[in-house]
Amino acid sequence: MMKSADISPTTFVWQEILEPVRSGLEQVESRFHEKLVSSVPEVTDIGQYLQVSGGKRLRPALLLMTARMFGEIQSPAVNLGAVVEMIHTATLVHDDVIDGADRRRGRPSANSRWGNHTSVLAGDWLYMQAFRLAVEERNFHVLDILIELTQQMVEGELIQWGMIGRLDITQAGHLDLIYRKTACLFSACTRMGAVAAGKSAGQDKNIEELLAIYGTNLGMAFQLVDDLLDFTATEEVLGKPVGSDLREGKVTLPLIHVLERCTPAEHALVAKVMEERSFQSVAWEDLIELVWRYEAPQTVKRLAQEYAGKAVQAIESLPAEGLDTRSRETLAMLPELFVHRQY
Amino acid sequence: MMKSADISPTTFVWQEILEPVRSGLEQVESRFHEKLVSSVPEVTDIGQYLQVSGGKRLRPALLLMTARMFGEIQSPAVNLGAVVEMIHTATLVHDDVIDGADRRRGRPSANSRWGNHTSVLAGDWLYMQAFRLAVEERNFHVLDILIELTQQMVEGELIQWGMIGRLDITQAGHLDLIYRKTACLFSACTRMGAVAAGKSAGQDKNIEELLAIYGTNLGMAFQLVDDLLDFTATEEVLGKPVGSDLREGKVTLPLIHVLERCTPAEHALVAKVMEERSFQSVAWEDLIELVWRYEAPQTVKRLAQEYAGKAVQAIESLPAEGLDTRSRETLAMLPELFVHRQY
Numbered sequence: 001m002m003k004s005a006d007i008s009p010t011t012f013v014w015q016e017i018l019e020p021v022r023s024g025l026e027q028v029e030s031r032f033h034e035k036l037v038s039s040v041p042e043v044t045d046i047g048q049y050l051q052v053s054g055g056k057r058l059r060p061a062l063l064l065m066t067a068r069m070f071g072e073i074q075s076p077a078v079n080l081g082a083v084v085e086m087i088h089t090a091t092l093v094h095d096d097v098i099d100g101a102d103r104r105r106g107r108p109s110a111n112s113r114w115g116n117h118t119s120v121l122a123g124d125w126l127y128m129q130a131f132r133l134a135v136e137e138r139n140f141h142v143l144d145i146l147i148e149l150t151q152q153m154v155e156g157e158l159i160q161w162g163m164i165g166r167l168d169i170t171q172a173g174h175l176d177l178i179y180r181k182t183a184c185l186f187s188a189c190t191r192m193g194a195v196a197a198g199k200s201a202g203q204d205k206n207i208e209e210l211l212a213i214y215g216t217n218l219g220m221a222f223q224l225v226d227d228l229l230d231f232t233a234t235e236e237v238l239g240k241p242v243g244s245d246l247r248e249g250k251v252t253l254p255l256i257h258v259l260e261r262c263t264p265a266e267h268a269l270v271a272k273v274m275e276e277r278s279f280q281s282v283a284w285e286d287l288i289e290l291v292w293r294y295e296a297p298q299t300v301k302r303l304a305q306e307y308a309g310k311a312v313q314a315i316e317s318l319p320a321e322g323l324d325t326r327s328r329e330t331l332a333m334l335p336e337l338f339v340h341r342q343y
Numbered sequence: 344m345m346k347s348a349d350i351s352p353t354t355f356v357w358q359e360i361l362e363p364v365r366s367g368l369e370q371v372e373s374r375f376h377e378k379l380v381s382s383v384p385e386v387t388d389i390g391q392y393l394q395v396s397g398g399k400r401l402r403p404a405l406l407l408m409t410a411r412m413f414g415e416i417q418s419p420a421v422n423l424g425a426v427v428e429m430i431h432t433a434t435l436v437h438d439d440v441i442d443g444a445d446r447r448r449g450r451p452s453a454n455s456r457w458g459n460h461t462s463v464l465a466g467d468w469l470y471m472q473a474f475r476l477a478v479e480e481r482n483f484h485v486l487d488i489l490i491e492l493t494q495q496m497v498e499g500e501l502i503q504w505g506m507i508g509r510l511d512i513t514q515a516g517h518l519d520l521i522y523r524k525t526a527c528l529f530s531a532c533t534r535m536g537a538v539a540a541g542k543s544a545g546q547d548k549n550i551e552e553l554l555a556i557y558g559t560n561l562g563m564a565f566q567l568v569d570d571l572l573d574f575t576a577t578e579e580v581l582g583k584p585v586g587s588d589l590r591e592g593k594v595t596l597p598l599i600h601v602l603e604r605c606t607p608a609e610h611a612l613v614a615k616v617m618e619e620r621s622f623q624s625v626a627w628e629d630l631i632e633l634v635w636r637y638e639a640p641q642t643v644k645r646l647a648q649e650y651a652g653k654a655v656q657a658i659e660s661l662p663a664e665g666l667d668t669r670s671r672e673t674l675a676m677l678p679e680l681f682v683h684r685q686y
Contacts, residue, residue, distance in 0.1 A: 040498045042505070094467075098460055117441055120463050121501045124437075124470070125494060131474065132490045138483055147475045151468060155383045158464045162385070 013337060014056070017330050021064035024073035028060045028081035035082060035133055038125060046110050046122040050089050053105045059084045059189050062218075062334075066193025066211055068327040069318075076137055077196035083130045083146070084189050090126035091153055091181075093119050098161050099248045106239070141200055142192060149188040156180025164249040165274060167267075171256055175220070182226075183219030190215030210314045214331070217311035222338045224304040227252035229343060231288060232297050238343050243284055247277050253303070254296040261294050301339065308335030356680060357399070360673050364407035367416035371403045371424035378425060378476055381468060389453050389465040393432050396448045402427045402532050405561075409536025409554055411670040412661075419480055420539035426473045426489070427532050433469035434496055434524075436462050441504050442591045449582070484543055485535060492531045499523025508592040510614060514599055518563070525569075526562030533558030553657045557674070560654035565681045567647040570595035572686060574631060575640050581686050586627055590620050596646070597639040604637050644682065651678030 018025065036047035060081030067077035095101070096109040097116050103109055111119040127150060134146050159177055163169055190211040194200055199207045229238060230245045231254050245252050251259070251274075259267060269290065273282050291297065315332045361368065372394075379390035403424030410420035438444070439452040440459050446452055454462040470493060477489050502520055506512055533554040537543055542550045572581060573588045574597050588595050594602070594617075602610060612633065616625050634640065658675045 038494075038498060040501045042501060043498070094464075116459075117504050118501060121437075121497055121504065124467060124497045125501070127467070128470075128490060128494045128497060132494070135483065135486045135490055140478065140481055143478045143486070147471060147478055151381075151471045151475070154464055154467045154471060155381060155386070158383045158385060158461060158468070161460050161464065 017065075017334070017337075018061055020068055020324075020327055020330070021061060021073065024064040024068070024078060024081065025057055025061060027073075027078045028057070028064070028085065031078055031082040031133075032085055035086070035129055038129075040125075042114060042118055043122050043125050046093070046114055046119065047089070047126065049107075049113070050093065050104075050110065053107050055088075055105065057085060059088050059185060062186060062215070063189040063193040063196070065327050065331055066190045067197045068193075069323050069331070070194070070197035070199055071324070074196065076139075077193065079133055079137055080142065080192045080196050083134045084185065084192070086126050086130035086133070087146075087150060087153070088185060090123045090130065091157070091185075093123035093126070094157055097123075098157060098164075099250075101248070103240075139195065142195055145188050145191055145195070149184055152180045152184045156184075160250070163251075166249075167251055167259055167271060167274060169251050169256060171253065171260070174251075174253055174256055178220060178223045178227075179216070182223040183216045186219030186222065187212050187215035190218075207318060210317055214311045214314040217307040217314065218335050218338065221304040221307040221311065221335055224253060224300055224307070225339055225341060228254055228297055228300045228304070229341075231255075231291050233343055243279065243287070246273055246287075249274065249277060253300050254291050257296040257299050258290055258294045262290065266290055304339050308339045311335040360408075360677070360680075361404055363411055363667075363670055363673070364404060364416065367407040367411070367421060367424065368400055368404060370416075370421045371400070371407070371428065374421055374425040374476075375428055378429070378472055381472075383468075385457060385461055386465050386468050389436070389457055389462065390432070390469065392450075392456070393436065393453065396450050398431075398448065400428060402431050402528060405529060405558070406532040406536040406539070408670050408674055409533045410540045412666050412674070413537070413540035413542055414667070417539065419482075420536065422476055422480060423485065423535045423539050426477045427528065427535070429469050429473035429476070430489075430493060430496070431528060433466045433473065434500070434528075436466035436469070437500055440466075441500060441507075442593075444591070446583075482538065485538055488531050488534055488538070492527055495523045495527045499527075503593070506593070508617060510594055510602055510610075510617060512594050512599060514596065514603070517594075517596055517599055521563060521566045521570075522559070525566040526559045529562030529565065530555050530558035533561075550661060553660050557654045557657040560650040560657065561678050561681065564647040564650040564654065564678055567596060567643055567650070568682055568684060571597055571640055571643045571647070572684075574598075574634050576686055586622065586630070589616055589630075592617065592620060596643050597634050600639040600642050601633055601637045605633065609633055647682050651682045654678040 033048070033051060036044055036051060038044050038047070063081050063084055064073055064077055067073055092104065093110050096104055097111045097119050100111075101109045102112045110122065114122070131143075131146065134142055156177055159180070163173075163177075191208055194204075194208045194211045198204075227245065230242055230252065233242060235241050246255070255270065259270060262270075269282050269286065273279060273287060279287070312332055312335050315328065318328070320328075376391070376394060379387055379394060381387050381390070406424050406427055407416055407420055410416055435447065436453050439447055440454045440462050443454075444452045445455045453465065457465070474486075474489065477485055499520055502523070506516075506520075534551055537547075537551045537554045541547075570588065573585055573595065576585060578584050589598070598613065602613060612625050612629065616622060616630060622630070655675055655678050658671065661671070663671075
């Protein structure tokens with residue numbers, strides 16, 4: 001949910017960024033809509049409900065922008081754009097079931113409207129529909145990427161579910177989870193952007209690899225900042241309550257950083273919040289104070305910055321010849337933009 | 344779960360039937376086992392737990408037997424045999440979650456051991472792993488078949504979930520459900536048996552189509568008898584309690600037949616069982632009496648017989664030249680065997 005004063009600097013920049021792929025994104029949108037129709041009405045209902053509730057279409061935008069570097073947007077990029085948005089939507093549905101989330105983007109979540117079972121199966125159907133659309137491309141390389149991706153994501157959901165309510169998560173374990181949850185899909189988007197533009201075989205293999213590295217590092221930076229904003233933003237700016245992760249039993253990097261350094265008494269404080277899944281005995285302000293005392297925001301931001309740097313480096317390593325300058329510059333700018341975003 | 348006196352006529356016949364594909368089935372088994380390994384231990388655990396608890400491997404056997412008609416079993420048939428068993432296993436896991444089933448094949452179900460969330464995600468992982476293995480075949484036609492199949496199955500799960508506890512299901516609606524739950528997979532097995540043996544393109548297209556018809560009708564007959572045995576068999580022979588479907592809130596064809604013909608008082612009797620999900624106020628014997636009074640078993644068996652007849656007809660329509668006689672005769676005999684099985 002966006003706040004009412006919607007013309008913040010970030011939104012403005014984001015609108016401008018999308019300009020070169022706007023018509024491609026519109027095609028993705030209608031392809032997505034057209035492919036949501038199932039012979040089971042609940043599936044269509046859930047799909048359309050989720051499509052309408054929107055999101056920024058960040059993943060298809062990333063795929064299209066990558067393809068745009070190599071020329072005009074063609075049909076394969078549009079199809080694959082719809083594929084990645086479908087996969088993303090499927091994981092949101094499953095995540096909300098696992099988190100027991102009531103709301104998503106300011107509306108009741110699918111699980112609170114249709115129940116857990118129906119939502120899980122609708123999520124499965126969306127995964128399969130994404131594959132159906134991908135198979136239509138008749139490109140095995142794309143299917144290899146997608147199979148690897150979706151298994152990583154489902155394994156990520158499983159790992160996350162197993163870690164719910166636990167404080168003993170390590171930084172390495174959490175970064176693996178972020179990779180599976182977010183970065184892996186970002187990477188698939190940028191890789192498939194290259195593949196859709198025909199840049200995947202022979203001497204272009206290097207191009208796909210660089211774009212995979214770009215996507216992975218961009219995704220890591222994006223998710224680290226996402227986790228951080230859950231602590232440092234305000235509800236007004238974020239458009240949703242802060243501290244949601246912890247209330248859902250999820251410990252993210254800012255808190256992992258604290259837990260690895262704090263006193264037993266401070267540890268007990270965090271454990272209390274986790275136990276209650278609310279800020280009842282422990283005030284939100286006290287938790288935030290702890291997070292800042294151990295300089296967790298600075299540390300997490302620094303790490304995000306490192307990932308962003310690697311992403312930029314990958315883009316700059318692309319052979320510049322024949323590339324669309326504007327798209328390339330946009331992709332080179334995106335990591336910084338993500339690190340400094342406020343919501 | 345088999346009863347202890349395991350050498351019943353049906354078991355004996357089944358063992359003999361499998362003879363020509365025995366070594367193929369052993370290869371499927373080790374391929375299946377080898378592909379169950381995930382980087383998330385729970386997935387591997389659930390997969391291996393389910394593999395050990397067994398089942399008859401009916402679906403890979405069907406696929407191999409079909410391929411065997413056209414020559415020796417080759418690697419694609421083995422791979423696809425593992426694929427269909429994986430898909431079958433995935434749907435069992437999901438079904439047990441949806442049914443809230445405690446047990447499966449005489450052991451605790453995955454959901455009662457690992458919980459609903461983990462089981463659902465492990466089922467998803469198995470679906471994806473099946474696709475991974477299928478993609479390795481580098482055959483788009485196989486992928487088209489599998490995508491169509493898995494969506495039909497997931498839609499079937501959704502429809503079944505929506506009908507739980509309801510008495511207003513029609514015969515047509517139920518037959519559609521049986522198709523999605525069972526016959527569609529049987530059909531995919533026999534089709535892919537043909538595809539694995541290279542019988543799918545050009546003038547062989549007709550062969551694949553006949554085998555699709557065979558598989559569909561065989562599956563319909565199989566499931567109708569399955570549903571019937573839940574009423575007419577004994578727990579001793581069946582190896583599990585009778586009346587399970589109704590206790591899980593599922594109305595199958597024998598009862599649909601009764602409900603469409605019975606008096607309001609008899610209808611209320613069935614409704615009572617459904618409401619209580621047990622035979623507390625209404626005795627099992629009284630329900631069975633009702634089922635026999637309206638000749639539901641005879642009617643359902645007659646319908647199963649019709650499907651079996653169509654299956655046999657499809658096999659007999661195959662161009663006989665060059666076909667392995669024993670495999671073909673086995674496939675021609677299978678429908679009758681399924682109709683007359685006692686468990």
